[in-house]
Amino acid sequence: MFYRENGQFKSNYASDQQMLPILQDRAFMLGLLTFAFAVVPFVVSDYVFLSLLIPFLILTLAAIGLNLLVGYCGQISIGHAAFMAVGAYSAYNLVLRIPQLNFLVVLVLAGLIAAAVGMLFGIPSLRIKGLYLAVATLAAQFFMDWLFARVKWFTNYAHSGSVQTAPIDLFGWIVDTPVEKYLFLLGLLIVFTLIAKNLVRSHIGREWMAMRDMDVAAEVIGIRPVYAKLTAFAVSSFYCGVAGALWGFVHLGAWEPLAFGLTVSLNLLFMIIIGGMGSLLGSYFGAAFIVVLPILLNQVPGLLGVPISTAMASHLEFMIFGALIVFFLIVEPHGLARLWAIGKEKLRLWPFPH
Amino acid sequence: MNDRAHRIGDVILAVDRVSLAFGGVKALSDVSFDVREHEVRAIIGPNGAGKSSMLNVINGVYHPQQGTIRYLGREYHDMDPHEVAESGIARTFQSLALFKGMSVLDNIMSGRNLKMRSNILLQALRIGPALREEIEHREVVERIIDFLEIQAYRKTPVGRLPYGLQKRVDLARALAMEPRVLLLDEPMSGMNMEEKQDMCRFILDVNDQFGTTVVLIEHDMSVVMDISDRVVVLDYGKKIGDGSPDEVRANQAVVDAYLGVSH
Amino acid sequence: MMKNVIKKNGPVLTLGVVLLAGLVAPFADRSTTAGFYVEVLLGGLMAGVLYSLVALGFALIFKASGVFNFAQGAMVLFAALAVARLAEQMPLWAAIPLAMVIMVALAWLIERLVLRPLVNQEAVALLMATLGVSYFLDGFGQTVWGSDIYSIELGIPKEPVMILESLFQGGILVNKEDFVAAIVAAALMVALALFFQKTVTGRALRAVADDHQAAQSIGIPLNRIWVIVWSVAGFVALVAGVIWGSKLGVQFSISQVALKALPVVILGGFTSVTGAIVGGLIIGVGEKMAEVFLGPVLVKAFDLAGGGIENWFAYMLALLFLLVRPEGLFGEKHIDRV
Numbered sequence: 001m002f003y004r005e006n007g008q009f010k011s012n013y014a015s016d017q018q019m020l021p022i023l024q025d026r027a028f029m030l031g032l033l034t035f036a037f038a039v040v041p042f043v044v045s046d047y048v049f050l051s052l053l054i055p056f057l058i059l060t061l062a063a064i065g066l067n068l069l070v071g072y073c074g075q076i077s078i079g080h081a082a083f084m085a086v087g088a089y090s091a092y093n094l095v096l097r098i099p100q101l102n103f104l105v106v107l108v109l110a111g112l113i114a115a116a117v118g119m120l121f122g123i124p125s126l127r128i129k130g131l132y133l134a135v136a137t138l139a140a141q142f143f144m145d146w147l148f149a150r151v152k153w154f155t156n157y158a159h160s161g162s163v164q165t166a167p168i169d170l171f172g173w174i175v176d177t178p179v180e181k182y183l184f185l186l187g188l189l190i191v192f193t194l195i196a197k198n199l200v201r202s203h204i205g206r207e208w209m210a211m212r213d214m215d216v217a218a219e220v221i222g223i224r225p226v227y228a229k230l231t232a233f234a235v236s237s238f239y240c241g242v243a244g245a246l247w248g249f250v251h252l253g254a255w256e257p258l259a260f261g262l263t264v265s266l267n268l269l270f271m272i273i274i275g276g277m278g279s280l281l282g283s284y285f286g287a288a289f290i291v292v293l294p295i296l297l298n299q300v301p302g303l304l305g306v307p308i309s310t311a312m313a314s315h316l317e318f319m320i321f322g323a324l325i326v327f328f329l330i331v332e333p334h335g336l337a338r339l340w341a342i343g344k345e346k347l348r349l350w351p352f353p354h
Numbered sequence: 355m356n357d358r359a360h361r362i363g364d365v366i367l368a369v370d371r372v373s374l375a376f377g378g379v380k381a382l383s384d385v386s387f388d389v390r391e392h393e394v395r396a397i398i399g400p401n402g403a404g405k406s407s408m409l410n411v412i413n414g415v416y417h418p419q420q421g422t423i424r425y426l427g428r429e430y431h432d433m434d435p436h437e438v439a440e441s442g443i444a445r446t447f448q449s450l451a452l453f454k455g456m457s458v459l460d461n462i463m464s465g466r467n468l469k470m471r472s473n474i475l476l477q478a479l480r481i482g483p484a485l486r487e488e489i490e491h492r493e494v495v496e497r498i499i500d501f502l503e504i505q506a507y508r509k510t511p512v513g514r515l516p517y518g519l520q521k522r523v524d525l526a527r528a529l530a531m532e533p534r535v536l537l538l539d540e541p542m543s544g545m546n547m548e549e550k551q552d553m554c555r556f557i558l559d560v561n562d563q564f565g566t567t568v569v570l571i572e573h574d575m576s577v578v579m580d581i582s583d584r585v586v587v588l589d590y591g592k593k594i595g596d597g598s599p600d601e602v603r604a605n606q607a608v609v610d611a612y613l614g615v616s617h
Numbered sequence: 618m619m620k621n622v623i624k625k626n627g628p629v630l631t632l633g634v635v636l637l638a639g640l641v642a643p644f645a646d647r648s649t650t651a652g653f654y655v656e657v658l659l660g661g662l663m664a665g666v667l668y669s670l671v672a673l674g675f676a677l678i679f680k681a682s683g684v685f686n687f688a689q690g691a692m693v694l695f696a697a698l699a700v701a702r703l704a705e706q707m708p709l710w711a712a713i714p715l716a717m718v719i720m721v722a723l724a725w726l727i728e729r730l731v732l733r734p735l736v737n738q739e740a741v742a743l744l745m746a747t748l749g750v751s752y753f754l755d756g757f758g759q760t761v762w763g764s765d766i767y768s769i770e771l772g773i774p775k776e777p778v779m780i781l782e783s784l785f786q787g788g789i790l791v792n793k794e795d796f797v798a799a800i801v802a803a804a805l806m807v808a809l810a811l812f813f814q815k816t817v818t819g820r821a822l823r824a825v826a827d828d829h830q831a832a833q834s835i836g837i838p839l840n841r842i843w844v845i846v847w848s849v850a851g852f853v854a855l856v857a858g859v860i861w862g863s864k865l866g867v868q869f870s871i872s873q874v875a876l877k878a879l880p881v882v883i884l885g886g887f888t889s890v891t892g893a894i895v896g897g898l899i900i901g902v903g904e905k906m907a908e909v910f911l912g913p914v915l916v917k918a919f920d921l922a923g924g925g926i927e928n929w930f931a932y933m934l935a936l937l938f939l940l941v942r943p944e945g946l947f948g949e950k951h952i953d954r955v
Contacts, residue, residue, distance in 0.1 A: 013488075013489045013492045013493065013496075014485075014489055017488060017489070017492070074741075076741050076744065076745075078748075123940075124936060124939050124940060127939065127940060127943055128939050128943050131685040131740055131741070131744055131887075132883065132939055132943060134685070134687075134744060134879070135879045135880060135883050135932065135935055135936070135939070136935075136936050136939060138876065138879060138932055139880075139929065139932035139933055139935065139936045142928050142929040142932050143929040143932065143933060145928065145929075146925055146926065146928050146929050149922070149925070150921040150922050150923055150924075150925060151919060151921055151922075152920060152921070152922050161922060195478045195479070198477060198478050198479065198480040199474070199477060199478050202472075202477035202478075202480065202484060202488065203463070203464075203466070203467050203470040203477065203487075203488075204474055204477050206456070206460055206463055206464040206467065207464070207467055209453055209455060209456050209460070209464075210453045210456075210464050212453075212455065213452075213453035213454050213455050213456065214451045214452065214453055214454070216415060216435070216451065217447060217451035217452070217453070218453070218464075219415075219434070219435040219436050219439075220413055220415065220435045220436075220438075220439060220444075220445055220451075221439055221444070221464060221465050221467065221468075221527065221528075221531060222436045222439030222440055222467060222468040222531065223436060223464075223467055224436050225436075231474060235474075262873070266748065266752075269745070269748065270752075273745055278455060311759075311764055312760070314756075315756040315757075315759045315760045315764065316756065316760070317756065318752050318753065318755050318756025318757075318759075319752070319753050319756035319757050319760065320756075321749070321752050321753075321756075322749045322750060322751070322752030322753025322754070322755075322756060322757075323749070323753055324749070325745065325746070325748065325749030325752070326730070326731050326746050326749040326750065326753070329735065329738075329742055329745060329746045329749070330731075330734040330735055330746075333742065
C-alpha cells in the first residue's frame, strides 16, 4: 500500500535514468546501508564476520565479475577462478616486491593484470561461441593452476608452495580485526557495485547485452564483436582479479596452491545461475546462498537432533546445488533476483490483486 | 510523384555481378542493380529467390564469391557488418532480431552506439561527457519513439510486445543509426492489413522527412508496387526484371515467376 | 590443385607437422632409447583409449540431442562406484548388468526431469543444466555408494610383461590388463558402429542427429530416442568406469579426469564418433609425450617445482585447435543463416 510510485513524476531524462527511480526504493537502500555500516559492526559476532560476511562480500564481488561476462555479455566461462588466482598472486608479488605501494594501488594493478590475462583467454571467443568457449576457459583454469603451483617465482620460492600475507595497511590504518575487514570490504563492494551498475546502463553495457541477445544483429548495428567481447572479458577478469586478491589477503591470509581451483570456478557459476544471470542484485543473492548453505547443512541437522557427518554434509551440498541449478534453469532462469522482482511487483499492487 | 522524382539523386549503391553460393547451392548468380539516393527501391521475388541473401551481401553478413558492391564511390566485397554500419547502412530483419533481454528504450539506444564516444572509464564513473552523452542521445531516441508512436512501451522488455510492435522497434533501432541507406527485410511480413498500412506510412515518412534511401524486400507484390520508385525482381537467385513498378508488372518473366510457370 | 589442397587444409597440415615433430623430437636427446620411447607411446595410447571412451559418450549425446554433456565424467564415476559396490555383494557378472539397469534408469530420469523441460533452450543453458546434473550425481553417487576408494577386480593379471625383447634392447614393459582394456574398447567401438549403421534404432538416432524436427515429422519419437542415447552413453560410461576403476581404483577424481574428454571432442570434432576415438588417442599420446620428454626440459629451463604439464596440455592443444580449426578434425562446418 505504501510501495507506490504514484505522484512521482519525472520531468527530465536525467531523473528518469537514475539508478533507483522510485522514492521508496531509495529510502530502503538508505536504511539498508545505515544498517550495514552503523548497526552490523556492533551486534555481530566475530564468527559471523569471518565465516559469513567476509566471504559473502568477496564472493559477491567475484560473482558480479562473472555475471558481467556470462549474464550480460553471454560468454560462458567455467574457469573464472583462474583470474582470481592471477589477482591474488599478482597482489602477493606486488606487495612483496614493491612494499611501498599502497594496497589500493596494488588492488587496482592486480585487477589490471587479471584483466590482461582474461583478455588473452577471451581471444578464442572471437572465433568460437558458447560451448566451445567453455573449453577455452577450462584451459585458463588448468594452466593457471599449474603455473602458480610450479613456477617458484610466483610463490617467492616457498618450499610448500603456499604463501603468507601480512595485514593490509591503508594509509596507516591496519585492517586487522574482523570488523575492520568487514567495513573495508563493504566499502569496496559498494564502489564496485556502483561502477558495474554504471557500466551496464551505459552504451558499453548495451553492447554487451546486444552481443548476448543477438550477435548478428549487434554487428549489423555497428557493434564490433572484438571490442564488446574483449572489454567484457577484461572488466569481468578485473573484478575477479580484485576479488581474488581480497580473498587471499583479507579472507585467507595464507593460501596453498590450488586455492583457486575448478571448484571455485563452478561455485561462481552456480552463484550467478541461482542468484540471477544478468542481474547485479542476483550476484548478491547467489553469493549469500553459496556461503550460507554449507553452514546450514553442517549446523541444522545437529540442532534438529539428527547430526550428519561432514562428508555427508558435503555430499548433500553437492546434491542440493546440482538440483537447484537444474530447478532454476527450468523454472526461473533469472534466478532469485527475478523472484525478488516479482515480489516487489506484487507489493506495488498490494492489497489489490491487479 | 513529380516532386519525388525531383529529389531522387545519383546512384549511391551499386551491386555489380554478385554471385553467392552455400556449398553447392547457388543463392545468387550474377546479380547487378543500382540504388539512387533518396529513392525507395524494392527487391521482390518468390520465396527462396535470394532476396535476403542479397541484403546479407550488402551489409556484409555474407561475403559473395564473386562481384562487388559500390557504395558512395567505394568498392567492397568483404567488409564486415560493423564496417558497413559505420559507413551509414542500417537494416531491419525478417525474423525479428531484437535484443530480447533489453527494454524497448535500450534496444533503440543501442542503435546510437556508433555515435557514442566516451571511453569506458568515464562510463564506469558516469561523469561529465558520459552522462551528457547518455542524455543527448536519449533525446534523439525519444524523437524516434514519438515518430513511430511507441511511447507507451519505452520500458517494456521487447520480448513482451506483440509482433507488429516489435517490427516497429526493429525499425526504430535502425533509424537510431541515422542511416543514409536503410535496408528493410520484409518489414510487413506477418502483419494484418492495418499494421501493413501503418508500416507503409512510416517507410514513406522516413523517406520524405529524413531523405533516407530505402531498399526493401517483399514477396507480397501489391504493397511494394504502391510505395517503391523502382523494383528489382529476383527468381532462383537471378535477376529477371528491373524497372518502374509499371514496367515490372508488364514483364512476362516476372508474371511467369509469380504464377509459377515452369522454367 | 596441390596448392588448393594446401590452402584448404593448411591449419590441419601445420598441426600435423607439429604433432609429427613432437613425436620425433625426443630422439634429439641421445639418451632416449627406442624401447623407452615405445613404452611411453604405448602408455599414452592406453590413457588415450580411456579418454576416447569418455569422449565417445560425450559425442553420442551431442550428436543426438545437441547437449554438451558436462556430466559424462560424473556418469563414469557413478557407474564405476555402482559396479565396485555391487560387486562386493554379488559376482561381477551380475553386478555389471545390474549397474547397467541403474544407468538406464538414470538416463530415463535425466530425460524426464532435465532434458524434456529444457527442450528448445539455448545450448548454454543446457550445458549449465548438465553441470547441475554432474554435481548432483557426484553427491548422490557418493551418498548412495560411499566415498572411499574402491577397487574393481576383473580377474586379469596385473603384472607387467616384457614383449618384443628381440626388437628393442631390454624389451618393452606392458601391462596385460591394458591390452585387455584396449581390446574391450575397440570391440565396444565396433559394436557401436554396427548399432548405428545396421539397426533401425541406430538409423533413427542418426536421423535425429541430422535434423530434430524432420525426424519428428516422420514419426521418430524424440523423447524415446533421447532416453536411448543417454542409455548408450551410460553404457559407454559403464565400460569406461569399469576399465578405469580396475586400472586406477574407483575414486572421486575420476569425475574430474574425465573432463579431459572435452579437449578430445574439440580436437576430433563434436559430432564425430571417429573424431572422439582419434582425438582421444592423440591427446593420450600427446600429453604423455609432453610430460615425459618436454616436462624435464621445461623444469630445467624455468626452474619449475616439478612437471605436471599433462594437467593442462590437452586443454591448451584444444585451445590452439579452436583458433585454427574450430570444427575439429572430423567435424562439419556450420553456416549461420540469418
